[in-house]
Amino acid sequence: MCCISNEDSMFLVYKYLENHNLDKWLHKKIKSSSVSKVVLDWPKRLKIAIGIVQGLSYMHLDCSPPVVHRDIKTSNILLDTQFNAKVADFGAKMLIKPGELNTMSAVIGSFGYIAPAIFSV
Incomplete structure (x- = not known):
């Protein structure tokens, strides 16, 4: 819904969704x-x-800059x-701090996962 940030912290604000997340459904945590x-x-x-594919497609192809x-x-x-x-x-973590170059020097994400977008050239 929004992003709230200051020098010390950043918060992403999500709408509460009644069915929680997919992990709880697939692993019977409900x-x-x-x-x-x-x-x-x-x-x-x-x-x-x-729905996941549509969301990722929007982030990768329709956002400017792409996410x-x-x-x-x-x-x-x-x-x-x-x-x-x-x-x-x-x-989520901010990779770029104000005044720094737009390069990445860290691997972000879950171990064992490589985003498909990395392989599309």
């Missing part, structure tokens, strides 16, 4: 009795996958009441 009656069937899974997420994982995929996927990142 505790609410009313929510646990919903099954994450294959049509819902396909809808979620398409490379670099940490897509199930806990960063939020789900609304209709199981529409929202791409989030709870471990």
Whole structure:
């Protein structure tokens, strides 16, 4: 919804989504009795996958400048009441500080994950 920052910290503010994140659904971490009656069937899974692809496509191709997420994982995929996927990142860090050059010298993301965008030349 917004970004709040100052010299010492930065906060990304997300809308609360009732169905939490994809990780909780895939690994049965949902505790609410009313929510646990919903099954994450294959049509819902396909809808979620398409939503993730649409979100990443928007970030990579339609944003100016383009945004490379670099940490897509199930806990960063939020789900609304209709199981529409929202791409989030709870471990985001600023790579560039004011006055520094626009180069990257660190690897960011989960171990074992390489974003597909890295391979497209």
